[in-house]
């Protein structure tokens with residue numbers, strides 16, 4: 584048996600939106616522990632580069648938009664054709680195209696946010712359930728946000744979608760038990776391209792509310808997701824795990 588075989592878990596995980604940022608860190612952590620991964624993203628070139636970094640024998644890229652039902656089906660089909668199984672799903676692709684009060688938010692934009700952040704996650708979950716998980720079991724982790732747990736003057740439509748994603752987690756956890764566990768992680772600010780506007784040029788100020796003294800790194804989220812997908816989390820389902828460097832410890836008064 585080669586070293587490669589010895590560390591193989593045999594599990595296959597579909598991670599959406601994983602050419603960079605949190606999704607890529609999750610894929611990297613899963614490959615490091617011996618999973619094979621199927622990753623998605625809109626930019627095919629960036630996705631191919633991510634596959635190359637992860638190792639072409641361990642990773643497969645399927646380019647497409649998360650909300651596109653044909654893409655959701657294709658990603659799961661390619662996973663089944665290539666690896667013969669799809670044990671785990673990480674719904675990570677997400678969008679936040681607008682900053683500002685929700686009372687002023689364009690309804691078309693609000694619908695787009697909901698479509699990408701919530702309906703896409705349901706679509707991917709239906710596909711992995713039908714193709715593999717219903718018969719064989721597995722686990723799902725949805726990438727939520729602390730924005731879904733409180734009100735915000737800047738990211739209201741996004742927060743609304745992440746709150747809905749947490750409820751989708753409850754629905755799926757209930758319907759898919761006992762074979763499939765479904766959980767959410769809810770990070771605070773993690774240093775990625777997505778969140779750059781929240782900290783770039785003012786990182787010291789942005790970090791002030793974090794008792795652990797720093798903003799999140801993609802690897803902080805990846806570690807928690809890898810745990811929730813593992814047998815160590817075998818009795819955890821329907822939960823939202825807040826990953827916030829202690830941000831919510833601050834008393835309101």
Ligand SMILES: NC(=O)c1ccc[n+]([C@@H]2O[C@H](COP(=O)([O-])OP(=O)(O)OC[C@H]3O[C@@H](n4cnc5c(N)ncnc54)[C@H](OP(=O)(O)O)[C@@H]3O)[C@@H](O)[C@H]2O)c1
Pocket residue numbers: 599600601602603604605606623624625626627629647648649650675676677678699726727728729769770771772773774775776777778
């Ligand atoms: N960073 C934070 O502070 C933070 C905090 C809480 C929660 N989150 C959540 O974490 C998730 C990942 O965010 P991130 O910070 O890692 O963002 P990121 O660095 O911008 O990476 C996003 C990834 O998703 C892909 N993607 C974006 N929109 C997509 C779409 N519509 N369909 C398919 N793929 C798409 C991107 O590739 P392409 O552009 O090529 O499609 C990229 O690979 C999101 O759900 C976000 O809401 C982030």
